[in-house]
Amino acid sequence: MWQIVSNSPETTALLGEWLGQAAEAGLIVFLQGDLGAGKTHFAQGVARGLGITEPVNSPTFTIINEYRGRLPFYHMDLYRLTEPEEGLMLGIEEYWYGDGVSLVEWPERLEEYWPTHFLQVEIQYGTEENQRYITVTAFGALPARVLACWRQKGEEHG
Numbered sequence: 667m668w669q670i671v672s673n674s675p676e677t678t679a680l681l682g683e684w685l686g687q688a689a690e691a692g693l694i695v696f697l698q699g700d701l702g703a704g705k706t707h708f709a710q711g712v713a714r715g716l717g718i719t720e721p722v723n724s725p726t727f728t729i730i731n732e733y734r735g736r737l738p739f740y741h742m743d744l745y746r747l748t749e750p751e752e753g754l755m756l757g758i759e760e761y762w763y764g765d766g767v768s769l770v771e772w773p774e775r776l777e778e779y780w781p782t783h784f785l786q787v788e789i790q791y792g793t794e795e796n797q798r799y800i801t802v803t804a805f806g807a808l809p810a811r812v813l814a815c816w817r818q819k820g821e822e823h824g
């Protein structure tokens with residue numbers, strides 16, 4: 667587990683950027699946090715770290731947005747799924763078990779179908795206005811390897 671304190675939206679995005687640099691094909695990131703926690707800022711950083719230059723916004727209505735970077739990037743927001751089967755119909759599992767990097771907001775919506783290997787990133791409000799607590803947990807070997815690489819980048823930059 668890795669616990670980080672972010673004191674600005676830019677820091678949260680930078681953390682995401684280092685994850686994007688550390689990411690490997692097949693990585694699934696579950697990004698959790700309340701509305702306004704900073705999920706979109708984090709996701710935009712991940713995209714930047716993967717070398718994606720086009721603008722990245724939460725796919726609230728489309729559910730899945732696909733981008734081409736160093737690796738394919740699948741950004742999903744499952745908030746609007748009314749039942750898990752709807753997610754399966756959209757082929758979400760094919761993305762998860764494919765060769766890109768999947769970043770999933772509101773993964774709770776598909777809890778019955780969770781993979782065994784994923785990197786969990788939880789963003790919580792801190793006690794001060796621009797403060798966020800970010801907790802990272804790796805489940806499985808690939809996520810653990812990515813986490814080690816990500817953490818190293820974080821520590822190199824202080």
Ligand code: ADP
Binds near residue numbers: 703797
């Ligand atoms: P979400 O996608 O989780 O709803 P957003 O990334 O869209 O959240 O918005 C986060 C909001 O919180 C933005 O208005 C941002 O400026 C603000 N904010 C303040 N401090 C932070 C921080 N440390 N990290 C991320 N966002 C922050």
Ligand code: MG
Binds near residue numbers: 705706724
């Ligand atoms: Mg958002």
